[in-house]
Amino acid sequence: MTVQSKHVRIKGIKDGLVFLLDDKCPFEDLLSELRYKLEHSHQNILTGPIVHVDIKLGSRSVSEEEKEAVLDILKSQGNLLIRSVEALEEPGDKDTDALFMVSGMIRSGQVLHHEGNLLFLGDVNPGGSITCTGDIYILGALRGMAHAGVGGNEESIIAASLLSPTQLRIADVISRPPDEWGTRESSMEFAYLSSGAMQIDKIHNIVKLRQGLNVFKGV
Amino acid sequence: MGEAIVVTSGKGGVGKTTTTANIGTALALQGKKVCLVDTDIGLRNLDVVMGLENRIIYDLVDVAEGRCRLNQALVKDKRFDELYMLPAAQTKDKTSVTPEQVKDIILELKKEYEYILIDCPAGIEHGFRNAIAGADKAIVVTTPEHAAVRDADRIIGLLEQSHVESPKLVVNRIRPGLIKTGDMLDIEDILQVLNIDLIGIVPDDELVIKAANSGEPTVMNPDSAAAIAYRNIARRILGDAVPLMQLDKKPGAFKKLKKFFGMG
Incomplete structure (x- = not known):
């Protein structure tokens, strides 16, 4: 043989x-x-x-x-x-910068938790929650609760195509619309912490916050 | 083999029982063999709405526990020969039957009837699990209120995790006047949140209350707007493509007139 x-x-x-x-x-x-x-x-x-x-x-x-x-x-x-x-080694959580992608619909009473950064394709309905140790990016409507930076990461952000949550949390900071934010025109926005206070901005301004991002400057 | 449809909502008081009674009667009106099943053990209402309370001898729990045969517990409707109802027990509670027992009963009924409509109790606990156990499809009833939509969303989430096929939505007790002034949720808004197929919209109609109290399903009264809506739902269940009801009748006619004169 x-x-x-x-x-x-x-x-x-x-x-x-x-x-x-x-x-x-x-x-x-x-x-x-x-x-x-x-x-x-x-x-x-x-x-x-x-x-x-x-x-x-x-x-x-x-x-x-x-x-x-x-x-x-x-x-x-x-x-x-x-x-x-x-x-x-077993594929571990070393690669924390990676985006984990999930799609679907988070309905009232449902919770989606992820360790790391999450890209969610779908809607989060009122009464539903999405929690994450890193950033949360939602391609869809955020009408429920989102908590980014679970565990204390104050650098985390929450972005959504339609940001109209019942409540937002980043690390230990809790915020709720609309009295703190006022009404805004609808476009993709993200929430972040600036010296401990929740701020909302248009998605294209994310570059100012995240210096390390790969920035597209045109060709 | 028949089809078992559970009528559910999560929230109480949105019109599950009325919807069950009326869609069931409307299907019977179309000549179908229909059985209504009340799974709201301890708080049964379906028999009252159908006006069959005084004919009950045995109930669902009796069948589950083998005290009688299924056929003995079925109550025949007073208007239709092909419409029957399996009442819930009033003296027991939800835990007196198991989802498996209900499933067996529904399976038995499916051999005999073309449509089995299951009236689900409010809530998401044992009673809900009993009600969906034997169901193939689901109709979720909601009203244009935030609380009802929230609960409907919760129920849809639970249904999606179960074996039940993609649920269909009925928006009940719509008041076009309030929607117009912005004081009531728009149907579009509801659909955007719930993201399921709409099978019917039912306008708020005083005749429904009157009919329920007299034990005569509204659907029998052709003067009632809700009756037409329920008949339309029944036809959609049978596979007909029926356009959605024009709720705002007067402005609709006016618009047509305007269009006629080239002003719209």
């Missing part, structure tokens, strides 16, 4: 071996090739003194079980001592 030896590469380094496991192929193929190499084609490295082994899984994101499966195959060979396993 011959196996295309593409997925598993074994390299010798000064004080042991490095197993470079391909991160594109199906995980099952990886396992079977690893098994084949250890049991058949590379028998020679398995006889002899104890060897330190580093495993590199590339940019593949693996679960604990999958990691265990790889280790089990290597452990079945007596003289391989696993020193380290390197793999991409």
Whole structure:
């Protein structure tokens, strides 16, 4: 039996071996090739003194079980001592700048919560709420309650195509229309905190607040 | 196999029972075999509106608990041979039946009847879950008031999470005069918030109150504007494309006149 030896590469380094496991192929193929190499084609490295082994899984994101499966195959060979396993960590919340997109309709009594920044396509009706640890952008009408910066981020903003909420909250600041804002012509607006007070502005003025944004300046 | 439609609203007093009675009667008027089911256990009203209170022998709870057969509990209408009603119990409460029991009863009725209209109690608790358990479709009744629209929105949210197909809206007790002066919610405004299909608008009509008190559904009275509205809803349920009622009759006629003279 011959196996295309593409997925598993074994390299010798000064004080042991490095197993470079391909991160594109199906995980099952990886396992079977690893098994084949250890049991058949590379028998020679398995006889002899104890060897330190580093495993590199590339940019593949693996679960604990999958990691265990790889280790089990290597452990079945007596003289391989696993020193380290390197793999991409579980996709975590590191990427907090990313926008998470949800669409639908938040009706009275319903709550949508998200950790991070949220782009919501749809309406938030009176009695419904949308809460978020970061910014909230609503492509639709905000008629219910929106709370951005849950947990205390005062930099957060709330933007909506139609900003006519029952209440707005950013971090710990609570505000309600209309006595504090007056009536405005309808266009996409956003709410932000300016020295602790809720302010409303047109969406194109967001650049003044967020210096870091990619700004389109025309071509 | 018939179709089970639950009539619900969340808020009380918007006209669920009146709507159930009238749409049901209107469907019977069109020659359909119809059964009305009252799931408002403990606060039954449908029998009173239909004028059938004194004919009740057994009720929904009796059927659920096996004290009688389903057919024994059904009350035949006094006007139509093909219209029946399954009354709710008045002496028990909502928890005396389970959604599964109601579902079984509705399933049984669907074999026999073309349309089953389920009158739902107000609220979103056990009674609501009982009422929607066997339903295929839903009609949400609201009135042009913020509170009623808010509750309708809540109910639509709950219906969307359930097995019930896309709910249809009835806006009840409309007073065109008040809408015109801006003192009542516009139908457009309601639709914008609720975002579901409209199946009918019913004008506020004193004859409805009169009819309910005499146990004779309004729909029987062709002089009543609400009766026409309910008949239209029934026809839409049957699949006819009936245009929405022109509520503001006088200005409408005037406009036509203006148009005729090239002024509009």
